[in-house]
Amino acid sequence: MRTSLLLPGILAASLFAWGQQPASPPKPAGADPVVLTVGTEKLTKSQFEQIVQQIIAQMPPERRAAANAPDARRQLAEQLAELKALAQEARREKIDQTEEAKTQLMMRTDQVIASLLYQKIAKDAKPEAADLKTYYDAHKSEYEAVTARHILIRMAGSPVPVKQGQKDLTDDEALAKAKDLRAKITAGGNFADLAKAESDDTGSGANGGSLGEFTHGRMVPQFEEVAFKLAVNEVSEPVKTQFGYHVIQVQKHDSKSMDDVKAEIEQKIGPELAQKQIEAIKSKTAITFDQSYFGK
Numbered sequence: 001m002r003t004s005l006l007l008p009g010i011l012a013a014s015l016f017a018w019g020q021q022p023a024s025p026p027k028p029a030g031a032d033p034v035v036l037t038v039g040t041e042k043l044t045k046s047q048f049e050q051i052v053q054q055i056i057a058q059m060p061p062e063r064r065a066a067a068n069a070p071d072a073r074r075q076l077a078e079q080l081a082e083l084k085a086l087a088q089e090a091r092r093e094k095i096d097q098t099e100e101a102k103t104q105l106m107m108r109t110d111q112v113i114a115s116l117l118y119q120k121i122a123k124d125a126k127p128e129a130a131d132l133k134t135y136y137d138a139h140k141s142e143y144e145a146v147t148a149r150h151i152l153i154r155m156a157g158s159p160v161p162v163k164q165g166q167k168d169l170t171d172d173e174a175l176a177k178a179k180d181l182r183a184k185i186t187a188g189g190n191f192a193d194l195a196k197a198e199s200d201d202t203g204s205g206a207n208g209g210s211l212g213e214f215t216h217g218r219m220v221p222q223f224e225e226v227a228f229k230l231a232v233n234e235v236s237e238p239v240k241t242q243f244g245y246h247v248i249q250v251q252k253h254d255s256k257s258m259d260d261v262k263a264e265i266e267q268k269i270g271p272e273l274a275q276k277q278i279e280a281i282k283s284k285t286a287i288t289f290d291q292s293y294f295g296k
Helices: 008-020 045-057 061-067 070-092 099-124 129-138 171-186 191-198 221-227 258-283
Strands: 034-038 041-044 144-153 210-215 239-241 244-255
Touching (some): 034 070, 041 070, 045 061, 045 070, 099 258, 129 258, 144 171, 144 221, 221 239
Antiparallel strands (some): 144 210, 144 244, 239 244
16 A cells, blocks of 8 residues: 555645636646646646645655655645545535535635735835844844853852862952962963863863853853953953853954844844734724624
C-alpha cells in the first residue's frame, strides 16, 4: 500500500484556494497542454503546477524536495483525480446544494479570500522612513555590541569557587586587590598576563580575561552598565556584582547604523503595520454580537 505524501486536507484546501483565484490569461494549447482529464474536467500543465506549488508551500521545509520528485507528482495527480471524481459524483447527487455543504463552502471561501487579502496587505505594508527611524531610535541598544575583557576578584559569599590554596577574601580585601590590579594595568602592566595569574574567573582568565563580543542583556546589569559606557581601551574602576569585583577593559565598541539594519527593521515592523490595517478594516465594519447568546 502506498503512503500518501500529502494530507487530504492540504490537497483539498489547496485545490479550493486555486479555484478561488482569478483565471490566468489562456496560453496557446501547445504551450500549456492538458495533463489531467477527469470526466469533463481538464487540467492544464500550468494549472497543475500552480496546485503543486500551493501544496509545497504548506509542507515542512524538509519534505519539499521529495514533493517535487516525478513519482510524488504522479501520486498527487492520482489523489487529485480521486478528489475530483468524488466531487463530480457529489454534484450529480446535489450534495453541494445541502445546507451543510453551503455552510462549509461559505466558510472556506471566506478563509481563502481573507488570507489572500492579508497576504496583499503584508506585501504592500512598506514602512515609511519616519517609521524606520522611530523604531531604530527606540531599539538602538539592540544594535550595539562591545568586545571586552575582565579580571574578577571574588569575595566571601560569591558563587565563584575559591581557587585551591587561596584565601577566601573579605569584601574589603577583594576591593583592595582589584584596585591594586587596576593600578598595575594603568601603569603599563599587561592586562592579559594579570588576568591569567589573578582572575578568579578561570574560564576567561585562561584567555587573558577575554569575554568576546556581547550585546545588551548578556551580562549582569552592574557589569553591563559600565562596559557599555567605557571608552575603548579604558580600564574601569572595580565594579561589584554578586560574583565579586571586576576590572573591565573594552577593546571594541560597535554600533550599527540605521542603514545597516534597515532591512531587518522592515521585516520586524512590516507585520505590525499590516495588523494596524487589519484593525482599521475591523473598526470601519459594523459588527454586532447578540449579547443574549454570546454574553458580554
